[in-house]
Amino acid sequence: MSIELQYLIFAIFLVLIQMVFQSVAGIMANGLMGAAGSRDDEVLTTGIGGRFERAYYNMLETFPIFAALVLIVHVTESWDSTSAIAVQVYFWCRVAYIPLYIITIPFLRTFAWVGSMIGILMLAWPLLGQVT
Secondary structure: OOHHHHHHHHHHHHHHHHHHHHHHHHHHHHHHHHHHOOOOOOOOOOHHHHHHHHHHHHHHHHHHHHHHHHHHHHHOOOOOHHHHHHHHHHHHHHHHHHHHHHOOOHHHHHHHHHHHHHHHHHHHHHHHOOOO
């Protein structure tokens, strides 16, 4: 299995872990019945719970792009040292983003987000040369 696919699997687990954290934060804010119901009366999660929720939704914004690019690299057999580095940059920046967001370190959090975008661009850019 290529390193790109390995890191896609790691990123999937990162999404699942964040989903659990976000769900627990919602239960803590709205109670178990709030989570089990229709959520019509759900209270906006604030504080650390809100930060877990926002970090999770931020991951959901970037993950589909990352996953699609990894799959394109795999299908087109375009993997190389750049794509191997790119998936690692994306993943580890996303891992770093979570605690930086939760403990509210604004500029470092932004650098982690920018780093993950750089990883995505590193995956995407070489693929543009293959588009005809």
